[in-house]
Amino acid sequence: QVQLVESGGGVVQPGRSLRLSCAASGFAFATYGVHWVRQAPGKGLEWVALISYDGSTQYSADSVKGRFTISRDNSKNTLYLQMNSLRVEDTAVYYCARNYYYMDLWGKGTTVTVSS
Amino acid sequence: QTVVTQEPSFSVSPGGTVTLTCGLRSGSVSTSYYPSWYQQTPGQAPRTLIYSTNTRSSGVPDRFSGSILGNKAALTITGAQADDESDYYCVLYMGRGSWVFGGGTKLTVL
Secondary structure, X not given: OXXXXXEOOEEEOOOOXXXXXXXXXXXXXXXXXXXXXXXXXXXXXXXXXXXXXXXOOEEEOOOOOOOEEEEEEOXXXXXXXXXXXXXXXXXXXXXXXXXXXXXXXEOOOEEEEEOO | OOXXXXXXXXXXXXXXXXXXXXXXXXXXXXXXXXXXXXXXXXOOOOEEEEEOOOEEOOXXXXXXXEEEEOOEEEEEEOXXXXXXXXXXXXXXXXXXXXXXXXXXXXXXXX
């Protein structure tokens, strides 16, 4: 079954860290770029970061630059998002999504709540 | 300030046709922005409808179509159905490793 499954969300205090994972199955993960996209409660979608198919290129939004790091392990068909120095405004559902110029396959998301 | 613009809300009658647009605060949208469209209902993950301006994603009915209209990307729904009532988002590739979503359009079918 072609799918992406996120995990690792939870409740964390401001300033702390969290690592999200996205497990891919049913397709050649190593041939696709992958995005992280988030959605704050009651708000629209926000692009967070992208990593190229081989991990050689990473891009991130200004809102997370210097705090979040995207990475991947193609041997494990898994994407990661290391989130440091978390802020209340990082509270959101985090989705991973496949492809490069657009997103053609989405996971169901994992919820991150940053609160004291 | 919103770089990518969408109508905040739109209404269509069942069986009717509606065109949602995706523009830039400054400039024109072209195919070089790889405009894509997503449908989302509350509590659900987004569903890809259209990518690269006008390519329908697998399983998407042909009553959904994408195009460039004037200086904007457009999503047209023909023969609107009740379950088309959703939020619709576009995203544009801004170049230099940056993607920006529009604020979304809440479509009501009534």
